[in-house]
Amino acid sequence: MSQKRQRNSVPNSRILAPRLTGKVVYRPESQIRRPRQLLWEMWRDLLASRELAWRLLVRDLSAQYRQSFLGVFWAFLPPIVTALGFTLARNNGVVNIGETNIPYPAYVMFSMALWQTFVESLNGPIQAVNQAKPMLAKINFPREAIILAKLGEVFFNFAIKTLLIVGMFILFQVSVSWTVIIAPVALIHLVALGTFLGLFLAPMATLYQDFSRALLMITGFWLFLTPVVFPIPKSGLFGSIVRLNPVTPLLVTVRDLTTTGIVSDPTGFWVVSAIAFVGLFVAWVLYRLSMPFVVERISS
């Protein structure tokens, strides 16, 4: 859709959602041929989505927890269970895991919480588009809103996990450095990486189910290429793979900022962050361009 806009047209009563007033032209030609207009529309839709995203977030969270007896307790459970499992395995020599700089159970639980946040942000856009299929096919609303709503869910879930982490740290008497204040910033970078990959895959994943299945399989395996249940290997082939894993620097930095205060791999962190943010922007453009074609191929 290439759209021309004349601002002196119909006076609009909606400051937050001015997108569909004024003159709009729909043509078959690629929107990418009019980059300035495309960018303007993206910005406009992002602004217009804020309130809608909030409302969708409230709707989805209410619905999720209303039908659940244990409610928010479910956000705690997975990290606890994984931590128990691995601690048990390690203590009994079943797996050979090195020493971690904080007590192992706390290490696993904290890292699992971070890893899960990454996986949620990765699956977020794909799930968001899937859940919104009935709406997408029938109403023209700013599609950024569903992505933002899912992001909100990811951060909400992490906030609940924070309670667990704080509890853990107190229990194991882990010392926390003053840099914990900037740790959330690094977390945002981690979420950005996940969202970039998820958003990039989302249009194709809606057409072909192969993508979701492959993703499920890959994330299962990916866990073991990230220093979540083990510390970073110092050497060896495996160590190199772990270090090349883009999630590693981001996850490790969050952990470092929270515990030791010394960032072990700043270069890696900044390189991956740059890739994440640039990639996120590119994925956004692709998402915008491809969604109308996805909408016409899914059921109406």
Added chain:
Amino acid sequence: MTSVIEKESTLTSQGDDVVLSVNGVSKKFCRDLKRSLLYGMQDISAEVLGLRQNVDTLRAKEFWALKDVSFQLRKGEALGLVGKNGSGKSTLLRIIAGLIRPDAGSIEVNGRVAPLIALGAGFNPILTGRENVYANMSILGLTKQEIDDRFDEVIDFAEIGEAIDSPVQSYSSGMAARLGFASAIYTAPDILLIDEVLAVGDSRFRGKCFRKLHELRRKNTSFILVSHDSHTILTVCDSAVYLNLGISKAIGNTPEVMQKYEEDLFINDFNAKNGQTYLEQPKSEDSEFSITNIFFRNAKGKKIDSPTSGEDTYLCISCKVDQDIDNVGCSLIFNELATGGESILSMNSYNDRKLLTFTRGEHELQIKLSHLGLRLGVYSLNIYFKRDTLYHLNMFEAFQFQVLSKEVASKSLFYQPREWLLVPNNPSTRFQ
């Protein structure tokens, strides 16, 4: 494509009250799922690489859902979109709403578009009706303040009552649809696209909806109404577009377009070959009383293929009888084929106190129908002959015929002969 354009409209939308201008829009789809997904990927790549342009050719297994459709909509105007199932109406609405992209042509929209294509999109069944109204109206583009302002009106209009605070999954489908409709209609758009959703609710609610739509029209909201009910389109819309397999067969003022639509819909399915459809062979086993022919004559007695609505017509049944039979009664039941085959007219010679006596030989029974009341359409007739009201002589079922019409498609369900008179101030003197 026949265009009966009543106002002279140019294709540029520089007229200041043109809110929607559709110019040569085409759209193609693919029926094969796997291939369709593949084409989807191709289209996405073409878009991203900047290669997409006006398309004129079809890839394998594709078909044109819309081909070269053009029309305009002005402020406060109501346009009807008619066509059989699968003619491209919903596709056209989705392109106007900006949901999918045209393959050729362009659309200019000047104003806020609210599609009433699905009611209750965005409803989450676990949440209450109240929460869902907020969610739904938010998706339709309103801010919280605006929703707050209209909230009470929406609830009143939907007539949900106390169930507004129960989860939507406990609603009947009618309640959910009414809530969806109410929230959509209060978004006060400039252009409202209504895709066959006016069938929800009982007739009282439907009446309320029409009144509300009428109110919106007075406030200069334009509509595009898609409906299968010709009556609705005739009464609500000023102009209409008739789509058949994606091509616009007629555009212009409603009665003419509806005439063409109804002709195509009813009569083209009916292969009326001259005289052959109602000639039949005498059945060998009914030697006592057999029906040899059924046809129509016009007022002058001349045999015709199809009667015309409003004219004097004779329904003629030729019979061959091999002995004298008296006290015969004839029963006729007319069913209208187009609107579901309901029985709309029945006549019985016994009830009309006319006893028929047949002597041995061939006869023609003529039933004079003055000012034939049947309207344009296709009908099916069942004829029964009985003696002494009980003894079954013979019958013929499902005799199909079509009725033509002189006047342009009327809003009436039947023809009423009438005369218009203007008399001086003492009307009772006329009726002496």
